[in-house]
Amino acid sequence: MSSALTDPHLGKTLDGRYRLDHLLALGGMSRIYRSMDKRLHRAVVVKILNDNFASEPTVRERFQSEAVIAANITHPNVVSIRDHNVSDNLVYLVMEYVRGRNLDQVIAERGHFTPRQMLSVLDQICNGLSAAHSEGIIHRDMKPANVLLADTGEIKLTDFGLARAASAHTQSATLLATLSHVSPELVSGAAADSRSDIYALGIMIYQMLTGKLPYSETNPAAMMKHHLDSPMPLPSHTVPGLAEDLDELVRWCTEKDPEKRPQDASLLLEEVRQIHSTLSDEQLDFGVETLGTVADLIPKTFTHMPTTLQQRLDDMQRDREIEREQQWLALNSTSGDGEYEVDDDQANESPTTIIAAGAATEVLDLRDAQATRALPQGESIPDGAGLNATTAYARDELPDSAPEAADAAPSARDAKRAQKQANKRWRKEAQIPTHRLRKPRTGTQKIVITLMWMLIVALVAGAGWFFGRGPGTIVRIPSLNGMLQERAIAQMDSQGVPVKVSTAYDDEIAIGRVVDSHPGTGKNIMKFQGIELTVSQGPELFDVPDVAGLALESAKKSLAKAGFKNLSTTEEYSSSVDSGAVISESPGAGQRVPKKNTIKLTVSKGPAPVQVPSVIGLSQEQATEKLRAAGLSLKAGAEVHSSQVEKGLAASQDPATGTAEFGSSITVNFSSGPEYIQIPSFVGLDVNDAKARLEESGFQVKTHSVFGGRNQIVRMQTPLNQEAVRGSEISIYAF
Numbered sequence: 001m002s003s004a005l006t007d008p009h010l011g012k013t014l015d016g017r018y019r020l021d022h023l024l025a026l027g028g029m030s031r032i033y034r035s036m037d038k039r040l041h042r043a044v045v046v047k048i049l050n051d052n053f054a055s056e057p058t059v060r061e062r063f064q065s066e067a068v069i070a071a072n073i074t075h076p077n078v079v080s081i082r083d084h085n086v087s088d089n090l091v092y093l094v095m096e097y098v099r100g101r102n103l104d105q106v107i108a109e110r111g112h113f114t115p116r117q118m119l120s121v122l123d124q125i126c127n128g129l130s131a132a133h134s135e136g137i138i139h140r141d142m143k144p145a146n147v148l149l150a151d152t153g154e155i156k157l158t159d160f161g162l163a164r165a166a167s168a169h170t171q172s173a174t175l176l177a178t179l180s181h182v183s184p185e186l187v188s189g190a191a192a193d194s195r196s197d198i199y200a201l202g203i204m205i206y207q208m209l210t211g212k213l214p215y216s217e218t219n220p221a222a223m224m225k226h227h228l229d230s231p232m233p234l235p236s237h238t239v240p241g242l243a244e245d246l247d248e249l250v251r252w253c254t255e256k257d258p259e260k261r262p263q264d265a266s267l268l269l270e271e272v273r274q275i276h277s278t279l280s281d282e283q284l285d286f287g288v289e290t291l292g293t294v295a296d297l298i299p300k301t302f303t304h305m306p307t308t309l310q311q312r313l314d315d316m317q318r319d320r321e322i323e324r325e326q327q328w329l330a331l332n333s334t335s336g337d338g339e340y341e342v343d344d345d346q347a348n349e350s351p352t353t354i355i356a357a358g359a360a361t362e363v364l365d366l367r368d369a370q371a372t373r374a375l376p377q378g379e380s381i382p383d384g385a386g387l388n389a390t391t392a393y394a395r396d397e398l399p400d401s402a403p404e405a406a407d408a409a410p411s412a413r414d415a416k417r418a419q420k421q422a423n424k425r426w427r428k429e430a431q432i433p434t435h436r437l438r439k440p441r442t443g444t445q446k447i448v449i450t451l452m453w454m455l456i457v458a459l460v461a462g463a464g465w466f467f468g469r470g471p472g473t474i475v476r477i478p479s480l481n482g483m484l485q486e487r488a489i490a491q492m493d494s495q496g497v498p499v500k501v502s503t504a505y506d507d508e509i510a511i512g513r514v515v516d517s518h519p520g521t522g523k524n525i526m527k528f529q530g531i532e533l534t535v536s537q538g539p540e541l542f543d544v545p546d547v548a549g550l551a552l553e554s555a556k557k558s559l560a561k562a563g564f565k566n567l568s569t570t571e572e573y574s575s576s577v578d579s580g581a582v583i584s585e586s587p588g589a590g591q592r593v594p595k596k597n598t599i600k601l602t603v604s605k606g607p608a609p610v611q612v613p614s615v616i617g618l619s620q621e622q623a624t625e626k627l628r629a630a631g632l633s634l635k636a637g638a639e640v641h642s643s644q645v646e647k648g649l650a651a652s653q654d655p656a657t658g659t660a661e662f663g664s665s666i667t668v669n670f671s672s673g674p675e676y677i678q679i680p681s682f683v684g685l686d687v688n689d690a691k692a693r694l695e696e697s698g699f700q701v702k703t704h705s706v707f708g709g710r711n712q713i714v715r716m717q718t719p720l721n722q723e724a725v726r727g728s729e730i731s732i733y734a735f
Contacts, residue, residue: 202253
């Protein structure tokens with residue numbers, strides 16, 4: 001059964017103003033109608049909440065507050081709110097009517113978009129969404145079905161705030177209906193913010209580039225798990241050949257952690273325009289042979305076309321005439337015999353008389369008319385006195401049955417009616433002149449007068465055409481900012497307004513789109529005055545100066561002089577560039593980029609640290625060569641005695657291990673051989689005293705007790721009175 005047979009509202013007029021003409025969409029939450037605003041005679045869209053939602057006070061309150069919020073978003077890329085009503089039995093919202101198709105339908109029809117088409121659509125989406133985010137408004141239900149592509153080339157966002165209103169209902173299916181675009185934080189129960197809209201935009205970018213959703217499951221639990229845990233697939237895996245920057249854009253927008261996404265739509269818009277300006281034409285038009293250009297996205301065929309403005313004006317005039325006729329009929333009730341009753345007082349006071357169709361203009365005999373004399377108004381007309389054949393209405397107009405009627409006695413009502421008829425005829429006859437007051441005009445005079453009247457009529461008609469439909473017609477300048485140049489010119493040409501185009505650099509508006517118009521939006525002009533459009537050439541490009549090898553401060557000054565103020569630096573080790581100097585820059589020297597681009601500088605930290613090798617036991621020549629091979633130099637230190645290392649070989653080094661700065665020196669101490677010390681005699685001394693003094697001199701002491709060692713007195717030592725190597729063992733005997 002068709003919706004026209006089952007819809008409860010179709011054909012009704014809401015609040016005496018909005019006539020519901022056609023059901024556009026039917027959902028679990030609301031019904032959407034294309035309607036006619038009878039007061040302003042323009043097409044609008046009316047969204048009526050279903051009874052199960054409209055009956056809940058919480059939903060009505062949120063609907064009302066969200067409608068007020070959405071109505072205050074004034075932007076060319078956002079569907080404007082015209083009116084709303086929240087009452088006990090009816091809750092509806094009146095919105096701007098956008099003639100075209102939604103993005104979901106266009107993706108289904110085309111399969112997928114070229115990168116240039118996608119970036120062009122995304123630019124306008126972000127432009128409208130940034131206006132909402134700047135006011136602290138979150139869409140909460142971003143998806144292709146809520147993006148409208150108008151036949152004017154404009155892209156508009158719709159359904160602001162309705163997702164928030166639906167969430168107040170415990171049985172709402174809104175979250176399930178949009179699970180394909182819901183952000184991880186909403187799945188986990190956290191509050192939504194602008195980054196939740198960015199996540200949904202990332203899904204939409206993937207859809208536009210591939211023609212399908214990243215997660216194909218329809219099971220709600222599986223879909224939510226994907227959003228929480230599964231990595232986002234990249235568009236190039238489905239459509240090989242897409243630029244890597246597009247993969248990075250999708251990955252950035254769909255990060256699981258909101259902190260890692262763009263914080264709002266304005267930041268995303270900057271990145272979108274940056275990508276658009278850096279990708280080559282070949283990358284932007286990938287697949288253009290089958291998918292077409294940006295202009296091919298504009299809908300060209302529609303259903304339910306609205307009437308033209310002239311048709312709506314004609315309808316309005318017809319409605320006015322019907323209304324006036326109804327008012328007149330209500331004020332002038334008819335008598336029993338079908339004749340309109342007019343009071344005598346009214347007949348005498350009002351110079352305007354309603355004449356029936358039977359009282360048409362008659363052809364009079366002028367000879368008989370000259371005999372007629374105008375009587376003063378109100379004077380009675382004697383029967384048959386002074387009346388000729390033309391004025392004898394009572395006699396000439398009587399039907400064949402008049403003799404029988406005359407025989408009957410006239411009633412008071414018939415007499416009154418006859419008197420009224422006589423007075424009416426008298427008023428008509430009194431206006432016929434009885435004397436000619438001037439001579440008749442000659443033929444020449446008649447021709448001159450006729451020509452003058454023809455000239456006057458021609459001038460009036462020409463002026464009417466000039467100011468009504470010609471060059472003097474008043475035209476209101478529409479919003480053209482951000483529109484493609486071709487579409488803006490075509491729109492003004494269709495209204496007969498000549499267009500002059502000039503160009504200007506603009507860092508925000510994409511190439512080929514209107515930056516501004518003169519006169520501006522909303523101004524009234526005559527068609528012949530024309531309009532001047534300023535079209536974007538894109539951002540102005542500047543040559544990147546060569547700063548490689550310069551000190552960092554000098555490089556910054558050189559870039560600032562060229563107009564580049566956004567800089568970022570990273571440090572790297574370099575053996576060929578001095579510490580603190582620029583190793584490289586990106587974009588490279590000589591490239592032409594906008595001033596707002598960030599120039600990335602790589603700054604040298606000098607040579608990287610090297611591992612210190614061990615040279616212990618090597619000769620000075622061998623140690624020098626080994627350190628040189630590692631990027632270090634040898635510094636000879638003082639000679640040291642060593643009983644383990646032969647004389648002339650490296651006995652110690654500083655540092656011994658770890659890393660050292662490239663090119664630095666390592667201090668090496670070479671051995672002078674073992675150290676010989678004269679051994680004194682400790683015979684006769686206490687054993688403990690002798691042991692302490694020997695150890696202090698650098699010897700190792702071994703004590704021997706003889707005969708039980710009752711006496712702790714040294715009686716003998718070996719060796720004695722000779723030189724020994726420091727650290728050698730000395731034996732003492734106590735008995």
